[in-house]
Amino acid sequence: MAKGVKKLNQFRDEEPTNEQKYLRDLMEERFPTKEAVITEIMNLEAILHLPKATEHFVSDLHGEYAAFDHILRNGSGNIKNKITAIFGGRLTPKRLQNFASLIYYPEDKLEYKKHQLEQDEDGALEQWYLDTIQRLLELLQFVSTKYTRSKVRKALEPNFAYITEELLYTDPQVFDKRSYLDQLMKNLVSMGVTDEFIIATCYTIQQLVVDHLHVLGDIYDRGEHPELIMDRLMSYHSVDIQWGNHDMLWIGASAGSALCMLNLLRISARYNNLATIEDAYGISLRHLTRFAEENYGDNPAFRPKLVEGDSFNFDGEGLQLTQIQQAVAIMQFKLEIRTIAREPDFNMADRALLTKVDYDKKTIQLAGKTYQLTNTCFDLIDPKDPGKLTAEEEELISGLLRSFIDSKSLQRHLKFLVNKGSMYLCYNNNLLLHGCMPVTAKGEFLPFKYHGKEYRGKQLVDLFDQQVRHAYNDPCGDDHSAADLIWYLWQGPISPLFGKEAMTTFERYFIKDKATHEEVRNPYFKLRHDEGFVDILLKEFGLDPSDGHVVNGHTPVKRGHDAIMANGKMLVIDGGYSKAYQPTTGFGGYTLLYNSYGLQLVEHHPFTSKEDSIVNGTDIVSARRVVNHEVHRKSVADTDIGARLKENVKMLRSLLAEY
Structure with missing residues (x-):
């Protein structure tokens, strides 16, 4: 010393x-x-x-809280696998599934089980409690083997930490301890804290089965409860987020981008999700509704999209949504002209579409061809200055934007989304990104010229990452550039989150010729099938191609297509949670697990309901596919955490x- x-x-x-x-x-x-x-x-x-502990990858949640919550609770089937490994020869398949349902939804399953057993003979419920506690402890011991006692202790409910450790680490085969353990178990029942103990133990098991969660973007839009997903993520023990293009609209609106705000309002009206804005985030749409009713009527092109379970009267709520969608779409198209003119580096002059319209003939010039327009609603457009907002539109946009910026509940969620999120993440030699890396047909990274400097590859996504944070942290700044870049991420031709040449929203509304509706994808989506291209991509981000993978979201995997590409190095896990996509995909999408034995792709059935799981033991995992199997089981030493420990x-x- x-x-x-x-x-x-x-x-x-x-x-x-x-x-x-x-x-x-x-x-x-x-x-x-x-x-x-x-x-x-x-x-x-x-x-x-x-x-190595287990990582869990999910993507494209799109507001579908119930399905996401179930997958989080069952660890993409990981909990069921652990249960089967221990009790497979001791319990019937039905009892195995009922036990799994208890761990997923302990409060609800306990109420259901007590209602069943209270009708039986005396002692049936007490015996069920004792059997269940013993099985939970056995399972807890099994899932704890990857961790130190210290880490397990931190996962335990503090009120039960002492008794759980005593029951967990004391060998029941030791004669002198047997009576001690039996009395601890009986006291749990006799003192009326069995339910609390079972609930706490179930949630500890959930936490230990999955050590870390990766969310590859698109939490928002389509489904009705993105705010509940955000609450769930904020309470989760370990999580990171890679931003999706839909998330960008919400970040952009809170960063002062009126154009992002109008896009998200239009999508919310189109998918009947305005309640998220009004009820979850307390943003009043009363003035918008009145303005839309006064200026727009019915229009088939703007009627809301129905998914399974939706039903409303098109003469009432449906008409109102149709009117709102038209109002915000026209304001959106007007502001696109302003933003495109303000940002020449975006090179999007061909997308200032209201300037291409012949308002007398109701036609538009696109790529040298003339198209007839249908279902037009152009009464508030000045043909001499199509980007000009009316005084009422200006006032309406200003008020709405202030409401988004001032919403405390929305800012609480988006602050977490920005702070926990990023454009991409390199984690344990895997590259996680929502969309793509914009490239040429030859696989060369496309340049993006911005304010006199050229960005491509990793530099490009680093630029966007920096500007997103700058815009969000300075929502009332005079410089529009950062907020405009967030809108560019939504639909720009060299956006890593969009990945297409153009977004054809205008064409889908107003042009019958479906050839104009096509959105041409960046060559990345073809090249990602090629192992050599994926190797280049991994090297660009400083990762080792011999052991690395790229994990993508963004694009639902359609029937007949494979989610595993490039000799297992490219994995696409768009969750397919959104009911709007399931007719195309035919199932509930994919998630990914990465444990010490390797990567497993998990395919899911469409989610039914929590009640179905509790009463009938229904689960939603359908199949697992091994992506790679480690010859030598990975340890903590082989991870990023291990490198820091070293x-x-x-x-x-x-x-x-x-x-």
């Missing part, structure tokens, strides 16, 4: 380096003795030899030398 103290005194007499400062802090605060340093080194090096060990060994 004398040598260490001498070194510390030397640090105080001279200006210390950063490393010396860090060593001094460690010595004085965390590791004041040589024994403390040795203990920490032993602990960290032991952790490095534990099996650095800590290195530093600690330097510290040990100071002693």
Whole structure:
């Protein structure tokens, strides 16, 4: 210790380096003795030899809270697999599934089970409690084997941590402890805390079965409860998010982009989801509704899209949604002209479509061809200045935008989305991104020229990441550039989140010729089948192609198409949660699991309901496919966390030398 103290005194007499400062802090605060340093080194090096924990990948949730919540609770079938591994030869398939349902929905399943057993003979419920607690402890012990006792303790409900550890780590085969354990179990029942204990244990199991969650974008739009998904993510123990193009509209609206706001209002009206804006986020649409009713009528092209379970009268609510959709669409098309003119670097002059219309003939010029327009609603457009908003439109947009910026509940969610999110993530040698990397047909990264500088590849997504944060953190700034870039991410031709040459919203509304509706994809979506291209992509982000993968969302995998590409290096996991997509995909989409044995792609049935799972034991996992199987089981040492632990060990060994 004398040598260490001498070194510390030397640090105080001279200006210390950063490393010396860090060593001094460690010595004085965390590791004041040589024994403390040795203990920490032993602990960290032991952790490095534990099996790699499980990562869970989901994507394109699109507001479908019930389906997402179920997949989160069952760990994409991981919990059922653990149960089967332990109890497969001891319980019938029905009992296995009922036990799984209890772990997914402990509060609801307990109420259902108590109602069943209270009708039976005396003691049936108490026996069920004792059997269930024993099975839960056995399962908890099994799923805890990857972790240190310290980490397991942190996952336990504090009120039950002591008793759980006693039941978990005391060997029931030891004769002297048997009566002790039996009494602990009986006391749980007799003191009336069995339900609370079972519920707490079920949630601990859920947490330990999946160590970390990756959400690959598009939490918002389509489905009715994105706000519940955001609440769920904010309470989840470990999560990261890669932004999707639909998420960008909500971030953009909160960053002061009127154009993003109008797009999300139009989509919400089109899919009958305005309640999310009004009820979940407290943003009044009364003035918008009145304005739409006064200026627009029925229009077949703007009627809301119905999905399974929707029903309303087109002369009432349906007409109102049709009118609102027209009002915000026309304002959107007007503002597109302004933004495109303000940002020449976007190179989108061909998409200022209201300037291409002949308002007398009701035609439009596109790519040298003339098309007749139908279902037009152009009464509030000045043909001499089609980008000009009326005074009422200006006032309406200003008020709505202020409401989005001032909504505390919305800002609470979007602050989390921005802080926990990113354009991409490199994690354990996998590249996670929602959409694509814009490339040429030859696979070369497309350049994006912006404010005198050229960006491509990783530089491009880094630029967007930086500007999204800048725009969100300065929503009332005079410079529109960052907010405009967020809109560009929604539909720009070199946007990594959009991945198409143009968004044909205008054409779908007003032109019958379906050839104009086609949205041409970036060559990335063909090239991602090629292993050589994927290797280049991984190298661009500093990852090792021999062991790396790219994980994509954004594009639903249609019937007959494969989600595994490029010799297993490219994985597409668009969840297919949205009911609007399921007629095309034919199922509930994919998720991905990555544990110490390798990657598994999980296919899901469409979700029915929580009640169906509780009463009938229905689950939604249909099949698993092994993407790769590790020859040598991965340990913590093989992960990004392991790399950091190794650095800590290195530093600690330097510290040990100071002693």
